[in-house]
């Protein structure tokens with residue numbers, strides 16, 4: 376070993392010995408440990424009154440409940456774009472079609488295997504139902520249908536509701552609703 380590397384080794388070890396980890400020894404509490412410091416004996420302090428968890432400032436009531444003054448809202452709380460419809464379709468096919476089927480007639484695979492008949496979206500009642508009603512059903516469940524609030528986030532519930540409107544339109548459309556240039560292709564389908 377050369378002289379210089381021996382010197383380096385020596386200073387290196389001295390520096391290491393000098394290393395102390397005082398920051399490890401801080402006065403602190405383990406999570407949820409008790410304490411005599413606060414009157415209520417809890418080291419975990421309650422949140423300041425009026426604190427709102429990040430992402431949970433839900434000022435727009437209609438957007439998170441589907442209701443206004445106790446009534447189902449009749450309009451979407453944000454503009455629905457093509458991208459929203461496409462996402463609504465994906466979410467619908469994942470969460471709703473197992474029972475309601477991909478076209479929304481209520482005869483999904485789970486129903487065909489014996490689950491209680493799911494609603495068809497193509498009844499007069501549901502065609503006329505305000506969009507807030509669909510949001511409400513997804514949020515709170517309906518009869519035999521469970522709530523989807525834990526699985527489908529609020530804005531996705533609106534997107535699904537928008538896609539249900541698409542199904543209602545397309546399943547009840549007449550041939551005259553199809554643009555003339557596309558009718559030919561459609562009529563060729565046996």
Ligand code: HEC
Nearest residue numbers: 470471473474491492493494509512513517518519520523
């Ligand atoms: C596990 C099966 C199942 C799934 C999945 C399901 N539903 Fe349902 N749904 C039902 C059944 C069953 C009914 C009829 C409830 C009854 O009559 O008790 C129903 C009824 C409804 C109704 C009619 C409510 C009314 O006013 O009559 C709507 C709207 C609806 N579901 C929307 C949805 C949407 C949107 C999804 C996806 C997020 C979904 N459902 C997923 C089983 C399901």
